[in-house]
Amino acid sequence: MITVELGKKIKQLRMKKGLSQEKFALEIGMDRTYFASVEAGKRNISICNIKKIADGLEISLSELFEGL
Amino acid sequence: MITVELGKKIKQLRMKKGLSQEKFALEIGMDRTYFASVEAGKRNISICNIKKIADGLEISLSELFEGL
Numbered sequence: 382m383i384t385v386e387l388g389k390k391i392k393q394l395r396m397k398k399g400l401s402q403e404k405f406a407l408e409i410g411m412d413r414t415y416f417a418s419v420e421a422g423k424r425n426i427s428i429c430n431i432k433k434i435a436d437g438l439e440i441s442l443s444e445l446f447e448g449l
Numbered sequence: 450m451i452t453v454e455l456g457k458k459i460k461q462l463r464m465k466k467g468l469s470q471e472k473f474a475l476e477i478g479m480d481r482t483y484f485a486s487v488e489a490g491k492r493n494i495s496i497c498n499i500k501k502i503a504d505g506l507e508i509s510l511s512e513l514f515e516g517l
Contacts, residue, residue, distance in 0.1 A: 383496055383497060383500045384496060384497065425497050426495065427495050428451055428493060428496075429451060429452065431496065441514070442517055443514040443515045443516070443517070444511075446509070446510035447511045448511070
């Protein structure tokens with residue numbers, strides 16, 4: 382399911398940047414528990430929040446969805 | 450804004466396939482007025498609906514977001 386695949390990809394990219402969930406969520410102005418549930422694949426996340434995450438990861442949306 | 454850019458891209462790709470809003474929305478099982486508002490950039494659309502649209506356009510999510 383796309384929510385799970387996207388959550389895994391976000392987690393992988395965040396960890397590559399060496400950021401904790403808490404620090405990254407704070408940096409992009411997103412509630413930590415909401416962000417944690419996105420990474421866990423439990424959220425049918427909206428495009429505006431996906432864009433916020435991609436911007437925080439400093440990648441394009443196209444790069445974020447590569448391979449999904 | 451990403452909702453507007455995404456809506457324009459979806460419309461462009463749908464028209465390239467020569468499908469009306471009504472026919473495309475029917476094909477992917479999405480409410481026509483909702484789909485029309487997505488193309489108009491008026492919806493903070495969720496990932497599951499974005500995936501439905503990409504599948505209907507027969508492209509990957511990464512291709513859909515190219516250049517946005």
